[in-house]
Amino acid sequence: MVERSHKPGPISATTASSLPQAQVNVSDDNSKVTATIPSGDTVEVLLYGATIISWKSNGTENFWVSDAAKLDGSKPVRGGVPVVFPVFGPPPKNHATSSLPQHGFARNSRWEYLGKSTSESASDDSVKMDFGLYSAGLSEEAKKAWPYDFGLVYSVTLTKGELSTILTVRNEGKEGFDFNVLLHTYLRIKDISTTTISGLLGTSYVDKVLDARESTESNSDLRITGETDRVYKSLAQDTTTVVENGSPRFDVVRKNFRDTVIWNPWTEKAKGMGDFEPKTGWREMLCVEVGSVAEWVRVEEGESWEAGQTIKSLV
Template sequence: MVDRPSRPSAISPTAAGPQPQVDVSDDKVTARLPTGESVEVLLHGATVISWKSGSKGNTENLWLSEAAVLDGSKPVRGGVPVVFPVFGPPPKSGHATSSLPQHGFARNSRWEYLGKSSTESTGDNTSENSIKLDFGLYSSALSDTFRKAWPYDFGVVYSVTLGKDSLQTMMNVRNEGKEGFEFQVLLHTYLRVKDISKCQITGLAGTTYTDKVLDAKDHSSTSPSLSITGEVDRVYKSIKQSTTSVQEDGKSRFDVVRDNLEDTVVWNPWIEKAKGMGDFKPDDGYKNMLCVEVGAVDGWQKLEGGESWEGGQIMKSLL
């Protein structure tokens, strides 16, 4: 288990003003701020399926397929799935993750809700409020199949913090055993946009990216911005800037700020691939989504026994 001496405990109301609220059901945790912002997290995969911000919390920032399966039988198409301990198809042989499914087991496993903590206002300024939800995944809770395929002792704590016009998602990975292991991690975020043809992505210039659509080879990113005009699946590596931004119709829409993560995947399936995915609905949903996925996927992170690693992102809605 991950040592958590400061594990969140139940919150006792200490202020007269409205305070953050958390609702827990058998399959989902929902948090809501007094100003209306909200987040919904499935226990299956610890997948964030909704993040609403803006005036009265009526702006949905994440894209979720109309055909997304939310009953725990398969990974969720949309929201923010957690990719761990391997990104993409695992190495064919010779690596500890070779027997795992694509994108690993975190998004296919049921996580434990560990609790909540909050920053609460003590007066009328409820915009100061934030709420943090912690979720845990441990080797002892894996299915027999996953445990056999990746027999390491580990603990992961995933923290989802909702603030005014922001959502922070952080992963803490700890090696609980004596044998070292390697891993990759990615936060597979599906941002919701109004029109993909009017979007531009900045903050990726001066980097090298692998183009999985073109030839799976490395290319240099020299343009100050990227527009989506067809299928795109690129892995941008060792990015110097901490922030990747999305503009829509010439206006700032999102900032995605990496924390101890150097790589970012940009993905949109476009027309034909969207039609070919049974859980991607509607077929033209590609027009309203853009994946900007922060991660550590170029090479491997390694943890020896007792060591830990932390990384994540802060997403800001700029409407």
């Protein structure tokens, strides 16, 4: 065999291990899980309430968290994405949830970190983290107030420019139960006075500021001009868009959730909340909260139910 003087060298294959890797870290005090993907996007999840307290994409923080928010487990977090379950708002009288605190127990229970899964390629780098809450892990007070056997798995997936959150509710007991669920998302915006919301036109809503009066949205681009607390019911389209200065800022895409709550406390209500700081913070936040809250969701013995959202940062 003749040796070639300029024979090609061996081809070096790019292995998965040589690609940039998603990183997931649990804090030293086991209170928080942080994930970073090769694009530089990050997410932080507090195990207290499985509350997302930060999501950064393209160097920009997308969630608003109060400067006075308690992150030590002493009370629900004001800001980020608290998980509301199994009741929304003050519990109704003569209902299975009537002994529970406002917004239920999920947002002020400690969740378990169940682990991660990753996907790394040139076009799609992402990381998914799972968190669990089970009836056995509740406080004795919560078990007594709501004595059902259940399991919650909350999946948080970080992809470049997107954050997806999916909640699975399993009935692990012998009797069915009803629940509400809401992802109480506080979006960070530049200025509420130049922000509008599209995707709500023609939707029936309950206005909690006006004694639960029911109306139909007549604005294609809703502008917030005062205290706002509305439950938009059974939206016809899956995407709600937050627009800043005429440019889309966020798409909030619902998956199997029926309703969307729009909330901003405005001046006076913000002043009255001890954990809302700065008091002018209402100018830089807007809650667009997907959920199923206008009616009860029911799961029977052995059944499960799943819903979620994807938030897309458009800058």
